[in-house]
Amino acid sequence: MTDTIDTSIATPSYSVTQERRIVTAIPGPKSEELHRRRLAVVPRGVSSALPVYIAKANGAILVDVDGNQFIDLGAGIGVTTVGHTEKAVVDAAAGQLQDVIHTLFTITPYEEYVRVAELLAEHTPGDFEKRTVLVNSGAEAVENGVKIARKHTGRNGVAVLEHAYHGRTNLTMAMNFKAAPYSTGFGPFAGDVYRAPNSYPYHDGLSGTEAAARTINYLEKTVGAADLACLVVEPIQGEGGFVVPAEGFLPALQEWCTAQGIVFIADEIQSGMARTGAYFASEHFGLVPDMVLSAKGIAGGLPLAGVTGRAEIMDAAQPGGLGGTFGGNPVAAAAAIAVFEQIEAGSLLAEAKRIEQTLYAGLLELQAKYDIIGEVRGIGAMVAIELVEPGTASTTKTPNAEAVNAIVAFAAQRGVLVLTAGTYGNVLRFLPSLAVSDALLADALSVLDEAFASLGA
Structure with a gap:
């Protein structure tokens, strides 16, 4: 199983190629073994969104123990804002x-x-x-x-x-x-x-x-x-x-x-x-x-x-x-x-605004295609989409958590990590590091497009 999209950034500052690459099932065999070990010693209250175990991270990319590379649109819930393992x-x-x-x-x-x-x-x-x-x-x-x-x-x-x-x-x-x-x-x-x-x-x-x-x-x-x-x-x-x-x-x-x-x-x-x-x-x-x-x-x-x-x-x-x-x-x-x-x-304030322009525009395009996207909102590299039941975006705005969970799972299988949010679990939130390139964002958006299409949304 191979899914490789080359969106690498030609710069010596990254120790990991800035690209999405899936080479095993998700989770892979090494992650599955680590997860078995984890279940024996870590309480279930410390849950994980995805049982994929990370061995290396750099820039906007996570690499798991099986060698899969993920575009990270969560940054540890907004922690690695300057990028994973930023050299300085x-x-x-x-x-x-x-x-x-x-x-x-x-x-x-x-x-x-x-x-x-x-x-x-x-x-x-x-x-x-x-x-x-x-x-x-x-x-x-x-x-x-x-x-x-x-x-x-x-x-x-x-x-x-x-x-x-x-x-x-x-x-x-x-x-x-x-x-x-x-x-x-x-x-x-x-x-x-x-x-x-x-x-x-x-x-x-x-x-x-x-x-x-x-x-x-x-x-x-x-x-x-x-x-x-x-x-x-x-x-x-x-x-x-x-x-x-x-x-x-x-x-x-x-x-x-x-x-x-x-x-x-x-x-x-x-x-x-x-x-x-x-x-x-x-x-x-x-x-x-x-x-x-x-x-x-x-x-x-x-x-x-x-x-x-x-x-x-x-x-x-x-x-x-x-x-x-x-x-x-x-x-x-x-x-x-x-x-x-x-x-x-690194002029990171400007980078946050760049990310907003790219990500917001891409999400608005998805909203025009899929009526379960009720709203696109956010500022800078803090953007979200709220999903609602089909046909309710301008009426009852009924939360659609099921679609959020399906999209997150679909994206993860293809090397894109997205976070959920919202009181009713019906929001996809995007918190990429400010090191993420427009090429990586475009690649991630293409995966999200496939995810929405898979729902028949």
């Missing part, structure tokens, strides 16, 4: 491994942590004085953001939006909109979390002003502004299906929060770090959040996350109130510095 990031991390691997910043600090904090202060929206605490993961960043907001305001309430996803810790499970599979059976959960209506233009048809009025009215009536410490929003929702709010929605919420003394927190864990053609998606909406949460793409694949906010808010926590054993690890921090440098050196 690898070199920075390797160099740091030779110097200091760990001391714990709260005992004996080091420059790399400070430099990452400086870069976040420079690149997050707002020209005011800022502070940053570094932690390990997105969920940990959310936890610390809420903790700091509560300390600053002296209030307990936490407001989130419909279709939000913030993590798998106790607090963040309570903040998520979708229960299964993230929180089913894991309660009781943290209290004082309130879920308000979001702006979802494809489904609610509201203007930004109308949607904001609905959200604010809900929070004022069901919670009371005086009891809210923070409002946590994803400027573009990730797991929720790359929902882009109507124009004016987020600025109106921010204005209300400021007037009420509520900390406005932008969860940019998936949408930040050049993903949308800006350092942070907030910039597309004219937002200047009180606090920005970073993770995923910040360190090129190493575990790192940050909470960056107004100095007076961040300094509310007493000495010893923030930190953690591995937060801001020197190796991860060195990698993050290299990521910031590569965003500039």
